[in-house]
Amino acid sequence: MMDRFLHTATDEEIAEGKTTDVYFARTRQVLEKTGLGEKKVVMELTSHELPRNWSWAVLTGTVELIRLLEGLDVDLYIMREGTIFRPKDDYGVRVPVGFIEGRYGEFCVFETPALGLICQSTGVSTAAARLKMNVMNKPIVAFGARRMHPAIAPMLDWAAYVGGFDAVSTVVGAELLGVQPTGTMPHSLILLSQDQVEAWKAFDSVVDKEVPRILLADTLCDEKMESLMASDALKGRVSGVRLDTPSSRRGNMPEIVREVRWELDVRGHHDVKVFVSGGLTEESVMELSEAGAEGFGVGTSVSAAPVVDFAADIVEIDNKPVAKRGKLSGKKQVWRCEECLSFQTTLFEREIQDCQSCGGKPEPLLYQAIHGGRIVTKLPTPQEAREYVLAQIGSLPP
Numbered sequence: 345m346m347d348r349f350l351h352t353a354t355d356e357e358i359a360e361g362k363t364t365d366v367y368f369a370r371t372r373q374v375l376e377k378t379g380l381g382e383k384k385v386v387m388e389l390t391s392h393e394l395p396r397n398w399s400w401a402v403l404t405g406t407v408e409l410i411r412l413l414e415g416l417d418v419d420l421y422i423m424r425e426g427t428i429f430r431p432k433d434d435y436g437v438r439v440p441v442g443f444i445e446g447r448y449g450e451f452c453v454f455e456t457p458a459l460g461l462i463c464q465s466t467g468v469s470t471a472a473a474r475l476k477m478n479v480m481n482k483p484i485v486a487f488g489a490r491r492m493h494p495a496i497a498p499m500l501d502w503a504a505y506v507g508g509f510d511a512v513s514t515v516v517g518a519e520l521l522g523v524q525p526t527g528t529m530p531h532s533l534i535l536l537s538q539d540q541v542e543a544w545k546a547f548d549s550v551v552d553k554e555v556p557r558i559l560l561a562d563t564l565c566d567e568k569m570e571s572l573m574a575s576d577a578l579k580g581r582v583s584g585v586r587l588d589t590p591s592s593r594r595g596n597m598p599e600i601v602r603e604v605r606w607e608l609d610v611r612g613h614h615d616v617k618v619f620v621s622g623g624l625t626e627e628s629v630m631e632l633s634e635a636g637a638e639g640f641g642v643g644t645s646v647s648a649a650p651v652v653d654f655a656a657d658i659v660e661i662d663n664k665p666v667a668k669r670g671k672l673s674g675k676k677q678v679w680r681c682e683e684c685l686s687f688q689t690t691l692f693e694r695e696i697q698d699c700q701s702c703g704g705k706p707e708p709l710l711y712q713a714i715h716g717g718r719i720v721t722k723l724p725t726p727q728e729a730r731e732y733v734l735a736q737i738g739s740l741p742p
């Protein structure tokens with residue numbers, strides 16, 4: 345047994361292939377002895393269906409995948425970070441999101457971490473994008489770090505932000521993204537003070553003036569009363585009130601939001617926005633938004649999103665098409681019509697000129713990211729990837 349501070353693998357261990365399933369390590373020994381590891385293969389990454397009946401997903405984790413494979417003698421073709429894809433094309437053929445080409449012995453032990461990087465991240469980004477779609481013009485902050493292992497907080501924040509969220513709450517996640525972390529105040533501050541007004545005033549006097557004054561308004565009394573107290577206490581400086589009502593008190597959260605909004609307006613607090621957090625889902629944010637909520641903190645439903653199970657399969661050996669039962673052989677390209685977002689998977693060399701659905705111009709989605717172990721693309725910033733996601737979401741059919 346090996347003692348560790350946390351039960352996580354280090355970057356070095358991952359890069360050395362130590363998180364692999366042992367059967368790959370054993371296979372590599374056999375390949376080395378027999379020389380079979382010298383055979384050049386194409387291994388594609390596909391998912392045959394998406395969780396929760398999602399019809400599309402947002403591919404993320406590709407930047408980490410590129411870094412993982414950098415330095416190995418392989419080529420990698422992959423969709424851009426943030427590409428919206430469907431598991432199957434319009435003709436029922438699986439859509440590969442990428443493929444690795446090279447001597448199998450060179451990269452076989454990296455199948456486990458390569459899949460893990462895109463499976464989890466893609467699930468989180470897809471859940472974030474679906475939520476964002478429902479409230480496009482209102483800010484959503486990723487609050488879900490506390491439900492997951494802290495070692496992956498930066499990865500979760502990246503995935504949620506690229507998926508379309510507007511901000512993240514963890515310090516380390518914000519550093520990775522190059523943005524300011526966002527947050528309000530915890531219930532503990534109010535409880536330690538035993539007086540809401542004193543707590544809000546203390547926060548206001550201590551915390552940097554740049555930080556928006558969003559005051560937690562549900563700790564000791566009713567949301568309506570505390571929202572009015574907060575708006576009066578720091579008159580003119582309150583950006584918003586946050587309602588994080590516990591489930592035992594949630595008769596009807598949209599109605600609570602509607603009532604708070606009304607009473608704030610009646611007293612002239614039109615600038616005080618109502619933010620809601622706690623157990624939010626893609627359905628509930630829509631109802632709360634209609635009731636007047638103007639910002640959301642979303643945790644578990646995104647940070648603990650279901651994984652998208654990608655599989656890695658050999659489809660070509662020494663330039664000849666080969667595949668196991670149930671998979672289509674041959675190195676492939678994926679074409680997406682930018683007009684109607686229809687998909688077509690073809691053999692890699694084939695060119696598609698016109699979209700068969702609308703006559704639009706399809707674009708190839710798999711681009712070369714690694715050539716002979718060298719990164720041959722500019723890695724996207726999280727902001728670029730996020731803009732790409734938002735632009736695609738905007739043109740998705742309802």
Ligand SMILES: [Zn+2]
Nearest residue numbers: 681684699702
């Ligand atoms: Zn089309």
